[in-house]
Amino acid sequence: METLGSSEVSEEIKSIPEIKQTKKSSIPVRQTKKSLASKKSVNLELQRLQSAPTMEEKKALESSLKLKRKKMSKQKIKKIRSNNDDKPAHNLSKISRWLHITIFMFLDEKDIIKCGGVCKSLFDSQNDEFIWKHRLINLRGINDFNSLYKHYCFTSKMHKERSQKGREYKLKCLRQINAGNLMKTKSQVLNIKLTGHTGKVTTVSGLGDYLASGGEDKKVKLWNVKKKSCKTFEDHKNWITRVNLIDDYLVSGGADGLVKVRPVEKFMGKEGSYKHPGYIKTITQIGNSRFLSHCSSGSIFVYDLFTHKKFELDMEEEEEKKSDFGFDSISHNDNIFLGANGSTSECVLRDMNNDFKPFANFKIYEDEDDRPPVSRKDEIATKIVCKMISDNLICASDYRAIRIFDIRQPLESPVEEFKCPEHFSVKIKKSWAKDWTIFSPNKFKYCESKGILVAQFDGLKGIATFDLRSNKPLDIYTGHEMRYGAFDLGQNYLSNFVVTSGKDKCEQSEIKVWDITQPYKSHRKHFRFKPCLKATIKKLKFWNDNIICVDKSSDICVMSFGDFKSERNLMRSNMIISG
Amino acid sequence: MSTMVKLISQEGEIIEVDQETVMLSVLIKSMIDDSGTEEDIPLPNVSKSILEKVLEFCKHIKEHPLQEIEKPLKSANLRDIIPEWYDDFVDVEQETLFEVILAANYLDIKPLLELACAKVATMVKGKSVLDVRKTFNIENDLTPEEEAQILEENKWAEEAIQ
Numbered sequence: 001m002e003t004l005g006s007s008e009v010s011e012e013i014k015s016i017p018e019i020k021q022t023k024k025s026s027i028p029v030r031q032t033k034k035s036l037a038s039k040k041s042v043n044l045e046l047q048r049l050q051s052a053p054t055m056e057e058k059k060a061l062e063s064s065l066k067l068k069r070k071k072m073s074k075q076k077i078k079k080i081r082s083n084n085d086d087k088p089a090h091n092l093s094k095i096s097r098w099l100h101i102t103i104f105m106f107l108d109e110k111d112i113i114k115c116g117g118v119c120k121s122l123f124d125s126q127n128d129e130f131i132w133k134h135r136l137i138n139l140r141g142i143n144d145f146n147s148l149y150k151h152y153c154f155t156s157k158m159h160k161e162r163s164q165k166g167r168e169y170k171l172k173c174l175r176q177i178n179a180g181n182l183m184k185t186k187s188q189v190l191n192i193k194l195t196g197h198t199g200k201v202t203t204v205s206g207l208g209d210y211l212a213s214g215g216e217d218k219k220v221k222l223w224n225v226k227k228k229s230c231k232t233f234e235d236h237k238n239w240i241t242r243v244n245l246i247d248d249y250l251v252s253g254g255a256d257g258l259v260k261v262r263p264v265e266k267f268m269g270k271e272g273s274y275k276h277p278g279y280i281k282t283i284t285q286i287g288n289s290r291f292l293s294h295c296s297s298g299s300i301f302v303y304d305l306f307t308h309k310k311f312e313l314d315m316e317e318e319e320e321k322k323s324d325f326g327f328d329s330i331s332h333n334d335n336i337f338l339g340a341n342g343s344t345s346e347c348v349l350r351d352m353n354n355d356f357k358p359f360a361n362f363k364i365y366e367d368e369d370d371r372p373p374v375s376r377k378d379e380i381a382t383k384i385v386c387k388m389i390s391d392n393l394i395c396a397s398d399y400r401a402i403r404i405f406d407i408r409q410p411l412e413s414p415v416e417e418f419k420c421p422e423h424f425s426v427k428i429k430k431s432w433a434k435d436w437t438i439f440s441p442n443k444f445k446y447c448e449s450k451g452i453l454v455a456q457f458d459g460l461k462g463i464a465t466f467d468l469r470s471n472k473p474l475d476i477y478t479g480h481e482m483r484y485g486a487f488d489l490g491q492n493y494l495s496n497f498v499v500t501s502g503k504d505k506c507e508q509s510e511i512k513v514w515d516i517t518q519p520y521k522s523h524r525k526h527f528r529f530k531p532c533l534k535a536t537i538k539k540l541k542f543w544n545d546n547i548i549c550v551d552k553s554s555d556i557c558v559m560s561f562g563d564f565k566s567e568r569n570l571m572r573s574n575m576i577i578s579g
Numbered sequence: 580m581s582t583m584v585k586l587i588s589q590e591g592e593i594i595e596v597d598q599e600t601v602m603l604s605v606l607i608k609s610m611i612d613d614s615g616t617e618e619d620i621p622l623p624n625v626s627k628s629i630l631e632k633v634l635e636f637c638k639h640i641k642e643h644p645l646q647e648i649e650k651p652l653k654s655a656n657l658r659d660i661i662p663e664w665y666d667d668f669v670d671v672e673q674e675t676l677f678e679v680i681l682a683a684n685y686l687d688i689k690p691l692l693e694l695a696c697a698k699v700a701t702m703v704k705g706k707s708v709l710d711v712r713k714t715f716n717i718e719n720d721l722t723p724e725e726e727a728q729i730l731e732e733n734k735w736a737e738e739a740i741q
Binding site: 022092093095096098099102103104105106107108110111113114115116118119120122123214314573 | 629645648650652654660673674678680684693696697699700701703704705707710711712715716717718719720721726727729730732736737
């Protein structure tokens with residue numbers, strides 16, 4: 001019983017003792033029933049008749065075992081076994097669900113699913129929550145499972161519910177395996193062009209085999225790169241502001257305020273839809289299988305992909321401070337929700353484990369007089385980008401600098417401040433520099449495993465890195481001759497790689513890959529990729545070890561550089577998927 | 580000096596065993612904890628032949644500990660994973676095997692339950708649906724809708740796991 005949970009796991013999950021209880025209480029009862037019904041009343045006489053052969057068989061077995069010890073050949077046992085082929089009273093389909101699960105624990109995913117096709121009882125057992133939860137722990141590691149569990153701590157006792165939830169977990173498992181396989185199998189550089197949008201592509205998201213995109217043509221497209229297929233959804237009434245692939249769902253939000261939730265494969269779940277008063281600014285996953293949507297009028301909804309229920313956050317406190325435009329940016333970690341409001345230059349912290357109740361707020365700059373320069377567009381000048389970069393650190397930037405705050409210390413004073421390092425001589429056009437005495441931070445990403453903050457500053461044709469462990473600027477990676485476009489930081493095993501896009505001398509768009517643990521100078525012989533798009537890449541997004549590139553056109557380019565450390569693999573195959 | 584306990588099988592026969600041996604069963608252990616070793620322990624769900632087999636296992640495991648079987652199984656042949664004796668022990672006719680599983684579950688003997696279930700798992704591992712039905716003599720009682728659903732799911736799973 002406990003081995004199923006495998007000792008350390010069983011400590012973590014209370015649901016196992018629960019199952020243990022159900023098992024202890026229900027199974028013996030069922031067995032007594034069975035033994036009463038099938039054995040005692042119906043088979044009583046048969047049983048007596050059968051007792052003789054079983055005794056014989058028993059003796060045969062015992063003797064065979066003795067023979068075995070005397071190192072006799074195995075053939076004799078086989079003979080004994082084959083003599084006895086009566087139809088068994090107990091067989092695989094008739095034992096309880098718990099025993100099915102115990103057996104399934106010894107099988108791999110493929111065999112478990114296959115068993116579902118054998119008969120009804122195995123079909124039901126095969127979908128059980130317990131099996132797939134356990135698989136998911138193995139695949140994702142216990143930490144990830146905890147947050148899944150936190151939200152989902154009540155294991156239902158009804159078989160039907162268990163099956164439903166089990167199926168959800170099963171699909172997650174398959175997805176996880178799928179994503180893992182994708183990462184393993186890449187070996188050549190692909191350069192896939194996805195054509196089909198009739199307007200500018202505004203948003204992309206990738207997960208597993210799937211890539212979702214939305215554009216100004218009001219269309220949401222779901223591409224399957226492996227199958228080379230594409231599905232188009234045209235139920236938004238205005239252009240698409242956000243798409244996001246979360247677990248097994250495609251979530252899209254538009255300028256019409258509609259949020260649509262649909263499973264990537266029809267059989268995998270239910271569809272859902274709801275409306276915000278303003279246009280959708282953010283759709284982001286919070287914890288496992290929940291996401292949060294935020295609109296321009298400030299309302300925030302949290303949607304649960306398991307139960308398909310949503311609730312709206314109580315925004316009263318923010319409303320008093322008249323934030324008509326919602327948060328500039330939103331971020332979160334496992335426990336804390338963070339929203340930043342540029343017009344008041346304030347950040348708000350909410351407790352996600354306690355119904356999103358606000359518990360702190362702070363100004364990222366204390367002195368109100370230090371207003372943004374007038375010559376710059378107001379919108380940009382007041383904008384704050386904030387991010388929870390670890391359990392305790394908040395990184396927030398406005399036009400002046402990037403500031404790091406630690407929630408364990410008084411939030412009024414930042415623990416560190418980063419500006420674009422001046423000692424790196426960066427060539428910028430004179431006309432640009434007129435009003436820009438400082439380089440304003442634009443976008444930043446944090447590589448948690450290395451403790452490196454990667455930031456892009458206005459006017460800097462590349463990215464700058466800062467070490468948050470020693471709080472020192474590290475290096476600047478500039479390499480694009482003509483123009484800089486966008487950057488993204490790799491995920492998982494690529495977490496120390498940054499891709500930047502820009503234009504080379506001949507005004508051709510290019511992508512460069514940087515290892516941020518290595519100094520800029522060591523990148524003399526690094527890799528450049530030419531995506532099949534003409535204009536400067538405005539959006540770059542990692543997707544497993546592929547990069548999704550979007551420029552101002554209606555096409556999307558997916559580049560997979562595979563093992564880009566060895567040049568041999570840089571063979572390019574061009575492919576176009578149209579949808 | 581070890582204490583003996585009396586177990587009563589389904590057929591009403593009394594089997595006397597060493598207390599240490601049967602303490603492996605959580606059910607019997609809790610019964611002994613409740614009412615001591617004096618009283619007989621009725622086990623109406625376990626037949627004599629199976630009870631003897633279970634006790635054989637209990638005696639053996641005391642002297643030759645069995646390591647926990649790794650999940651999922653690495654090989655379809657138990658002999659590669661566990662000592663020969665244990666493989667022989669579960670290399671029995673199907674009905675007996677399932678009765679052992681039911682008994683182990685009822686008596687709550689974890690290592691035995693795992694061993695027997697692992698054996699069943701080896702009989703399923705890598706086989707087709709039809710083979711599994713044939714091996715275990717199971718009739719297909721799925722509705723066409725359910726079958727269609729599984730087919731779709733399986734297809735998807737096949738693609739995911741290569």
